[in-house]
Amino acid sequence: MPAKSKDSRPGGRSARVRAAVHQATVDLVQEIGTEKVTIPAVARRAGVNPSSVYRRWGTTTALLADVAAHRQDEGAPKLLGDLRKDLEQAALWTLTDLSRPGGVAFFRAEIAPDVDERRAGLRECLERVSTRFHAALEAAARRGEATPPLEQVLDHVVAPLYFRVVFSIPETDEDYARGLVTQLYNRG
The missing domain is CATH 1.10.10.60 (Homeodomain-like)
Structure with a gap:
């Protein structure tokens, strides 16, 4: 054996x-x-x-990266059955995850070049974040709702959240996260 x-x-x-x-x-x-x-x-x-x-x-960086990879789904929101509300929940969860103590440091460790030589951590991080939003989009599509492409959600909701939190831009709060989803809807 x-x-x-x-x-x-x-x-x-x-x-x-x-x-x-x-x-x-x-x-x-x-x-x-x-x-x-x-x-x-x-x-x-x-x-x-x-x-x-x-x-x-x-290394400490590798440990932080492993913790980041395994804590991504803690407290992930349940789908509510309405695409806009589901996207808002996913945006708020993303903001909360990044904003909690060490959130940005865990993210940085996960994608650090000395830990992520083949860029697998970066791809895995993107996949985990995408999954949060993809689940809402798939559920809405099954209900017959019109849905934006995942890439559009990543570009207009996820990227601005990461950018603002990583660079400590003030007033990146729940209202801002909800506003990103509203702007996404207004584009369509």
């Missing part, structure tokens, strides 16, 4: 260690800021040996 990899045990020690390390990372980012998070501090908080964290993730 072939040996299982350490990641193939969804309920095993590996999964528990990963969950503890992820939670420790999020907690430390919220408490002290991303720039002060270190692997030894995360290991201490998670109750694991630092060598385990170094072996699995290698």
